[in-house]
Amino acid sequence: MNNGTQPIANAAELKTAVTEAVHAQRVTDIHTHLFSPPFGELLLWGIDELLTYHYLIAEVFRKSDISYQQFWAMTKAEQAELIWQRLFIENSPLSEACRGVVTTLNELGLDVSARNLQDYRDYFSDTSVEAFIDTVFERANVSQVVMTNDPFDLAESPVWASGNTGDSRFHAALRLDVLINNYPETAYEHLRGLGYDVDATLSSEKAHKEVRRFLEAWIQRMQPKYMAVSLPPDFRYPDDGILGRVFDNCILPVSREFNVPFALMIGVKRAVNPQLQLAGDGSAKADLSSLEALLRGHPDNKFLVTLLSRENQHELCVIGRKFKNLMIFGCWWFMNNPSIIEEITRERLELLGLSIIPQHSDARILDQLVYKWKHSRQIIADVLAEKYQTLLDAGWCVTRSEIARDVGNLFGGNFERFLQAN
Ligand code: FIX
Ligand code: ZN
Numbered sequence: 050m051n052n053g054t055q056p057i058a059n060a061a062e063l064k065t066a067v068t069e070a071v072h073a074q075r076v077t078d079i080h081t082h083l084f085s086p087p088f089g090e091l092l093l094w095g096i097d098e099l100l101t102y103h104y105l106i107a108e109v110f111r112k113s114d115i116s117y118q119q120f121w122a123m124t125k126a127e128q129a130e131l132i133w134q135r136l137f138i139e140n141s142p143l144s145e146a147c148r149g150v151v152t153t154l155n156e157l158g159l160d161v162s163a164r165n166l167q168d169y170r171d172y173f174s175d176t177s178v179e180a181f182i183d184t185v186f187e188r189a190n191v192s193q194v195v196m197t198n199d200p201f202d203l204a205e206s207p208v209w210a211s212g213n214t215g216d217s218r219f220h221a222a223l224r225l226d227v228l229i230n231n232y233p234e235t236a237y238e239h240l241r242g243l244g245y246d247v248d249a250t251l252s253s254e255k256a257h258k259e260v261r262r263f264l265e266a267w268i269q270r271m272q273p274k275y276m277a278v279s280l281p282p283d284f285r286y287p288d289d290g291i292l293g294r295v296f297d298n299c300i301l302p303v304s305r306e307f308n309v310p311f312a313l314m315i316g317v318k319r320a321v322n323p324q325l326q327l328a329g330d331g332s333a334k335a336d337l338s339s340l341e342a343l344l345r346g347h348p349d350n351k352f353l354v355t356l357l358s359r360e361n362q363h364e365l366c367v368i369g370r371k372f373k374n375l376m377i378f379g380c381w382w383f384m385n386n387p388s389i390i391e392e393i394t395r396e397r398l399e400l401l402g403l404s405i406i407p408q409h410s411d412a413r414i415l416d417q418l419v420y421k422w423k424h425s426r427q428i429i430a431d432v433l434a435e436k437y438q439t440l441l442d443a444g445w446c447v448t449r450s451e452i453a454r455d456v457g458n459l460f461g462g463n464f465e466r467f468l469q470a471n
Pocket of ligand 2 (some may be wrong): 080082
């Protein structure tokens with residue numbers, strides 16, 4: 050019997066070993082929109098939330114004659130019923146977002162062949178959120194998740210003020226979209242209201258110091274794993290506007306001083322169709338010379354990066370080869386589909402070996418951890434098995450414990466080491 054240290058003998062044993070290692074590995078999910086229980090209604094879960102995920106809202110309009118106005122006037126339960134009827138009953142749920150609901154219900158032990166929405170509702174109404182968190186973390190084999198925490202969101206502030214975020218499996222990420230993308234419209238007044246002496250264009254030394262003070266206060270309060278922003282495809286750096294001043298004089302120095310990496314999620318075109326609300330964002334290819342300039346100009350800063358355009362993915366891998374202060378992570382949003390995850394994962398392993406974080410879930414609804422990780426694990430296992438097989442074919446020996454080591458790094462170790470590195 051192979052105890053883990055003997056070379057794997059053949060292709061069948063390899064395939065089994067990789068699949069088992071990937072499924073046994075507990076995951077650190079480095080980017081979600083989930084919240085721990087003290088955040089109350091911000092933590093979404095249950096069948097009606099699953100069905101009204103914004104990915105499915107975008108799809109239902111394509112299969113129904115309902116107007117935007119009529120849809121948004123419905124209750125959540127009515128929206129869920131419409132989506133269930135149109136996308137699951139009147140059409141087969143083939144899209145990745147639809148398939149995700151089926152996988153999730155099935156993994157939770159519900160009878161998907163019955164197609165009975167009321168049964169699913171009954172299941173969720175019979176459980177508490179705390180119990181359901183345990184169920185989901187166990188089924189998804191996730192050990193910890195990173196939330197998305199907006200310091201400008203008044204719904205979050207009471208929890209941060211209380212100092213009790215409840216469940217230590219939920220970690221913070223300090224999200225800075227409002228500061229970076231909406232400074233004149235929103236952040237400026239908000240900061241003034243809190244007593245920070247900032248000016249409208251963020252031009253003075255004093256204002257920079259004040260924003261740094263704001264960031265430091267939130268870092269103390271949240272203990273975030275990283276600071277983060279989503280950026281449009283036309284993001285440019287260096288920049289002589291507000292973005293450049295926030296980056297150069299506020300975020301980057303604080304990120305360095307407190308050893309809190311800065312995560313950039315680049316390529317989102319917000320509100321391409323505003324009628325779709327949260328479902329209305331699009332994507333486009335970014336000019337990555339700006340990212341190169343940022344990495345080159347700040348070798349002592351650490352950056353986590355994910356991109357929304359398929360066309361950018363290969364170029365990003367090449368940039369990863371040039372800059373060790375870059376950690377590439379996840380297949381974000383429109384990239385989070387099996388065919389593209391497979392392609393990107395293969396590309397990354399070929400160009401960067403095991404020095405990546407292959408996936409995050411971006412789950413907005415707790416239940417989604419189940420399907421997002423089940424679907425991704427399968428693809429990552431298949432690609433890894435193929436890559437180890439090419440080594441075996443060339444006469445290299447691989448052991449089960451080496452595979453477990455590699456998989457452990459991909460699903461959590463690389464993230465932890467990147468956070469700790471100076
Ligand atoms: O900016 C983000 O973090 C995006 O992931 C979200 O805004 C987006 O709506 C989403 O849910 C993607 O999966
Ligand atoms: Zn997200």
